[in-house]
Amino acid sequence: MNDVRIAAVSKQLPDYSRETKDILPLVEMWLGDQEERFRRKVLKIFEGAAVDKRYSIMAPEEVFTATSFEEKNAIYVREVKKLGTKVLQNALSAATWGTDSIDYIITVSCTGIMIPSLDAYIINDLGLRQDVVRLPVTEMGCAAGVSGLIYAHNFLRSNPGKRVALVAVESPTATFQLNDYSMANMVSAAIFGDGAACVLLSSEEDAVGPKIVGGEMYHFTYATQMMGFDLTNHGLKMILDPAVPETIASHFPDIVHPFLARHGSSIENVSHLIFHPGGKKIVQTVEDLFGALGKNIDDTREVLRLYGNMSSATVLYVLERFLEKEIEAGEQGLILSFGPGFSAQRVLLEW
Structure with a gap:
């Protein structure tokens, strides 16, 4: 069996960001109608979440605005296409790989719904080869970044001399539920942020990296x-x-x-x-x-x-x-x- 190595890892953050302390007033406004004890408890969750800052695909004020699933998902689709393309470009230039050298593209996301999946748009935007193998991974949540590494490893182990791009793009803020006052929603709102990452892997003989x-x-x-x-x-x-x-x-x-x-x-x-x-x-x-x-x-x-x-x-x-x-x-x-x-x-x- 041939070795599979990680050639590069890169990240891409969305345009909007806010420190947690600056989000607290928005949280207070959102919970305005709730009883005071509950409001205090939720603010404590945000303050104690060990998250100082987070990034998002929309302005924080927009996150706390009531819109339909259709509208939030449309923002998700528009923004993840940009993030996915940009993060793969970042990784390709870090590894000095040409876009036409990718044999297999794995895209990972669970925070919105789009068909065709993200990889189809990245192929067009960056001019990947027409015979590139696509694998969208959509329903494995937080574990899917590692799932993608496992799928890439399995493919490369049985295919010497090939290259894989693994692209993970997530926007938990697009899933934020304004009318859900459950603890699950409070905790997830306090810990989640948006971002994209890309890993390039290779089974070439001269590949370097872990x-x-x-x-x-x-x-x-x-x-x-x-x-x-x-x-x-x-x-x-x-x-x-x-x-x-x-x-x-x-x-x-x-x-x-x-x-x-x-x-x-x-x-x-x-x-x-x-x-x-x-x-x-x-x-x-x-x-x-x-x-x-x-x-x-x-x-x-x-x-x-x-x-x-x-x-x-x-x-x-x-x-x-x-x-x-x-x-x-x-x-x-x-x-x-x-x-x-x-x-x-x-x-x-x-x-």
């Missing part, structure tokens, strides 16, 4: 109610079970140790943790579990602070930080994310 040793998925049986969206007449309504952190904790040893053992490694050999920042509580849970093993997830916490949770794209922002570091040859990194299903996706890297 090597993917292996990638696997882990399915939590009978846990479909843990996380996802309900499709309502008002749009995509957030489902988020408060038991997610403890569910992860109970499965954690089964998720991490057998996977590493199958690839001839162990947690002792893994120097770098590239974990998806799902939210403050999940980060804390995973930090406690890894901390007990003498590891840290500082980069994960920092990405959450700077951008919030951008669903599938977020873990790729963490990955980008590791590609910018000076890492010794032979050192290993574990990429890990969780998403609807309920599932855990993991990839083992070696520099």
Whole structure:
């Protein structure tokens, strides 16, 4: 089998951004009719979410304006096309790859609906080849960035000398529900932000960058109610079970140790943790579990602070930080994310 390497990772942020402290007055206005105790509780959630700033495809005032699902989704479609094209361009120039050299394009998004999928527009906008293989990944939520890496790895392992572009574009703000006062909606509004990321991978003999040793998925049986969206007449309504952190904790040893053992490694050999920042509580849970093993997830916490949770794209922002570091040859990194299903996706890297 030939090696699969990560050639480049890049990001692209939308035009609008606001610090959390500047969003609080909008939240107060939105919750104006709610009882004061509830309002105070929600503001505390925003203040304690460990997110200092977030980006969005529309002005924050627009996010808090009542519009139809159709109108919000139209903004999503318009903006993700721009972000997807731009982020792939960023990555191609970082790797000095021509647009006509991409053999396989994977696009990832779960925060809006568009058919044809995003990849079709990127192919036209950037002039990708007519025989490029398309794979849109649409319903795997926060885990889909890692799912995309696994699909890319599988394709490249069986196809030497090929190149893959993985493009993740998400706009959770386009799914924000103005009339949903559930805790799931409050928590997701407090942690989510918009953003795009792109990873370029190659199975060429002269490819450089960290090597993917292996990638696997882990399915939590009978846990479909843990996380996802309900499709309502008002749009995509957030489902988020408060038991997610403890569910992860109970499965954690089964998720991490057998996977590493199958690839001839162990947690002792893994120097770098590239974990998806799902939210403050999940980060804390995973930090406690890894901390007990003498590891840290500082980069994960920092990405959450700077951008919030951008669903599938977020873990790729963490990955980008590791590609910018000076890492010794032979050192290993574990990429890990969780998403609807309920599932855990993991990839083992070696520099």
